[in-house]
Amino acid sequence: MRLDYLSIFPAYFDVLDISLVGKAAINGLVEIHAHDLRDWTHDRHRTVDDTPCGGGAGMVMKPDPWGEAFDEIIGTESDPSVHVIFPAPSGTPFTQSAAAELSSAQRIVFCCGRYEGIDHRVIDYARSMWTVHEVSLGDYVLNGGEVAALAITEAVVRLVPGFMGNPESLAEESFSAGQDGLLEYPLFTRPVSWRGLDVPEVLMSGHHGRIASWRRDESVRLTRERRPDLTDSDSSGIH
Numbered sequence: 001m002r003l004d005y006l007s008i009f010p011a012y013f014d015v016l017d018i019s020l021v022g023k024a025a026i027n028g029l030v031e032i033h034a035h036d037l038r039d040w041t042h043d044r045h046r047t048v049d050d051t052p053c054g055g056g057a058g059m060v061m062k063p064d065p066w067g068e069a070f071d072e073i074i075g076t077e078s079d080p081s082v083h084v085i086f087p088a089p090s091g092t093p094f095t096q097s098a099a100a101e102l103s104s105a106q107r108i109v110f111c112c113g114r115y116e117g118i119d120h121r122v123i124d125y126a127r128s129m130w131t132v133h134e135v136s137l138g139d140y141v142l143n144g145g146e147v148a149a150l151a152i153t154e155a156v157v158r159l160v161p162g163f164m165g166n167p168e169s170l171a172e173e174s175f176s177a178g179q180d181g182l183l184e185y186p187l188f189t190r191p192v193s194w195r196g197l198d199v200p201e202v203l204m205s206g207h208h209g210r211i212a213s214w215r216r217d218e219s220v221r222l223t224r225e226r227r228p229d230l231t232d233s234d235s236s237g238i239h
């Protein structure tokens, strides 16, 4: 899987050289390329933004640098197998199933917006050429798409076959299919007693049936408490 990042702050992606994603890069599982959008400007100030047509506060990212960067990084041929991601508050909520779908992509290009956003024609042009995803990580505003691109990268790359040493651990996480779309139950490890707080006895009983039932009850309780929106979904198994 090749991952490209287009940003005016490409150094954000240096962090991908460490930890698991870095290891995957070494193993050749993923190939990471970060690019400075200003490399495709031609004026002395390397300008990437301009005032919004129609007025309004702030600045908008000009289309020209994006188009030239696309030509060089992706090419001028249409190819639906290339996935282009624009993180933005106005995007479609990003989910674990979207991460799973993207984990089989051969190429993903992250376009990191700054200022008030990117000239919409950039997204329209990209849609005419590749498979575009405008995604939101949540109902809040970041200063740019870089942090969102890092989060999406981690969610996707950890699902790439061969990435996780222990694929079983993927099956039991929140939002993974195995949990019926419920939130993950509370986790404990040794010591059994810590600062006057004890591990729930059932987990030390060795009775696997009771443990499974305790975990399910906890997942249902947590999901009802924190994510009532998930309780009616068909996959949750609770109504």
Ligand SMILES: COc1cccc(COC(=O)c2cn[nH]c2)c1
Pocket: 086, 087, 088, 089, 112, 113, 114, 115, 116, 117, 118, 135, 136, 137, 138, 139, 140, 141, 142, 143, 144, 145, 146, 148
């Ligand atoms: C594309 O234009 C913009 C404009 C402003 C900020 C951003 C960065 O994305 C977010 O803020 C975000 C992503 N998910 N939730 C919030 C992009």
